[in-house]
Amino acid sequence: MKMGHRFTTAIAAAALALSGCAPAVESASAPVAVQEAREPVTILVSIDGFRSDYLERGMTPTLSGLAATGVRADMSPSFPSKTFPNHWTLVTGLVPDHNGITANKMEDPARPNEVFTMATVDPFWWSDAKPVWVEAEEAGIRSAAMFWPGSAVPWGGKVEGWGPVEGGVMAQDWQAFSMQVTNTQRVNSVLDWLRRPADIRPAFVTLYFDTVDTAGHDGGPDSEEVNAALRDVDKYVGMLVDGLAKLGQPANLVIVADHGMAATSSERVIALDSLVDPAFYRLVENGPYATFEATAGNATKLEAALLKPHDHMECWRKSEIPARFQYGTHPRIPSYLCLAEVGWNILPTKPTSPWSGGTHGYDPFAKEMDALFIANGPAFRPGTKLPNFQNTSVAPLVRKLIGLPQSTPSDGTVDPILPALKN
Structure with missing residues (x-):
């Protein structure tokens, strides 16, 4: 059999599995088993850091096949183009300025002695926006979450002092993120959830892969590390598709990334100490963008240094951040923001040794x-290419697929994706 025929056959089998149209199997010596008629499950898959044009490298036959037989688009993240803010946007439909996860690292005036990090599961930080799995659970739709940022948080719960969280809603099944859990184990967990009897089987599932992002940071977007990670993650998406086919489980797959990746190096650094006296500010975050608070009595001096033209960087007061970023009203956003030109980093000092890699933000x-x-599955028109849209449309799409109303507050609508839906 020729390679091209094998590939076409594999993609056709995947399409049949996702649509729920499994081919009949006849046997002269044994009766044909009656397979359960399953309702489609919606699976939201995040491949962290998968830049849209990675798909054109020819290293992801499963993903490319799903795109060719389903729906394909470039998608713009929300600002800041970081992991946690955008994963929360993808499941709430609200930009970070409105969903409360305004950065990977945050401070809040209401909690002056605390710092939010990507390990924080205190519901206080997550309570501004309700994720789709909580909406699903409240509507009686069973859900399951494999590592999605925020899925280990009892949404709406409360913490007294240093005690445990009381109350709150979570997916019926979930796992807290651990890099010790392999991609094989992640996919197998999802398939195990779907092997259950119908009354305890999830109708909505999330799945998260982090390896492409890690490779992009380490080697840069054009590195062999990224190419190897693309081939690897494609294998696990194929494992998921094959597993669904064996179960006879139709599925609407929505496969997304939270952001892209840009090449960086020690030769493209904006050193803050050469522009402004470090005594004038407290640095909250740095990298592709930097956020600041002025130290006592130094706001005027800080503004004089920051709010003027700079090579490879623009700076604004919080209230003057350009409207197109939809960012600048939440109390967790610091008073000053500087954004670097793509490929540049804003750091406290000039690097002392050379380095290269990739980043986003x-x-x-x-x-x-x-x-x-x-997107691929029975809900979608095959062979559809959509114009670029913002990721605030993903949560409305998921709500539509699992039968939730579109009444939840959202910064986006399902409209940009409607041409790709059969009904």
Whole structure:
């Protein structure tokens, strides 16, 4: 059998599995088993850091096949184009300025002695926006979450002092993130959930892969590390598709990324100490963008240094951040923001040794930040290419697929994706 025929056959089998149209199997010696008629499950898959144009490298036959037989688009992240803010946008439909996860690292005036990090599960930080799995559970739709940022948080719960969280809603099944859990184990957990009897089987599932993002940071977007990670994650998406086919489980797959990736190096650094006296500010975050608070009595001096033209960087007061970023009203956003040109980093000092790699957090409408979007399954029109849309449309899409109303407050609508839906 020729390679091209094998590939076409494999993609056709995947399409049949996702649509629920499994081919009949006849046997002269044994009766044909009656397979359960399953309702489609919706599976939201995040491949962290999968830049949209990675799909064109020819290293992801499963993903490319799903795109060719389903729906494909470039998708713009929300600002800041970072992991936690955008994962929360993807499941709430609200931009970070409105969903409360305004950065990977945050401070809040209401909790002056605390800092939010990517390990924080205190519901206080997550309570501004309700994720889709909580909406599903409240509507009686069983859900399950494999590692999605925020899925280990009892949404709406309360913590007294240093005690445990009381109350709150979570997916019926979930796992807290651990890099010790392999991609094989992640996919197998999802398939195990779907092997259950119908009354305890989830109708909505999330799945998260982090290895492409890690490779992009380590080697840069054009590195062999990224290429190897692309081939690897494609294998696990194939494992998921094959597992669904064996179960006879139709599925609407929505495969997304939170952001893209840009090449960086020690030669493209904006050293803050050469522009402003470090005594004038307290640095909250740095990298593709930097956020600041002025130290006591130094706001005027800080503004004089920051709010003037700079090479490879623009700076604004919080209230004057350009409207297109939809960012600047939440109390967790610091008083000053500087955004670097794509490929540059804002750091406290000049690097003392050379380095190169990749990062994200830049202007979300820069091509390098474009994120992957693929959809495939019985709800979608095959062979559809959509114009670029913002990731605030993903949560409304998921709500529609699992039968939730579109009445939840959202910064996006399902409208940009409607041409790809059969009904």
